[in-house]
Amino acid sequence: MLRMSKMxxxxxxxxxxxxxxxxxxxxxxxxxxxxxxALPSASKVLKGLLQAGLVVSHRGASGGYGLAxxxxxxxxxxxxxxxxGPVSLTECGQHQGKPAGPCELESVCQVRGHWRLINQAIQEALGKLTLADLRAPAPRMPERLVGLGLPTSVSAPPPSATGVRS
Incomplete structure (x- = not known):
């Protein structure tokens, strides 16, 4: 299963x-x-987002975080x-243009060059989605992604499947 981290x-x-x-x-x-x-997780993630320049922090009585x-x-x-970090489904895909890390198949791998294309396709799809798309009330496929062969409507998981975040 491919999965991004909880954070x-x-x-x-x-x-x-x-x-x-x-x-x-x-x-x-x-x-x-x-x-x-959870508050400790939110604090940790927000600090990382602040360092990345995606949020800004305001001090004072009406302070807090906002989008940059x-x-x-x-x-x-x-x-x-x-x-x-960089979007990459495999270790060798992380090292574009550089020698890969320790992989015993590197010298005979017939697929390594294709991972670059796969990673690029994922990067492009993520690049076409914005936070504005995610704040929309109904989960609909944005028009600019329809040409990627994805379904035009995406149904949300049932409430019991989402659970409460901790």
């Missing part, structure tokens, strides 16, 4: 909540309460890369 999932959830805030700041405690992400740019200008590719 990246939390980062997307927190950033989507900030996108819904329409320019208002939210404290870490407010974001944690609204998203059900409009939701339409922050792609999921940028967000995932900030929290996960």
């Amino acid at each position: 990246t999932d939390y980062g997307i959830v927190l950033m989507t909540e900030l996108a819904r805030a329409d320019g208002e700041t939210r404290t870490t405690r407010e974001l944690a309460a609204r998203t059900h992400v 740019r409009p939701a339409e200008a922050i792609s999921l590719a940028e967000l995932v890369s900030a929290l996960e």
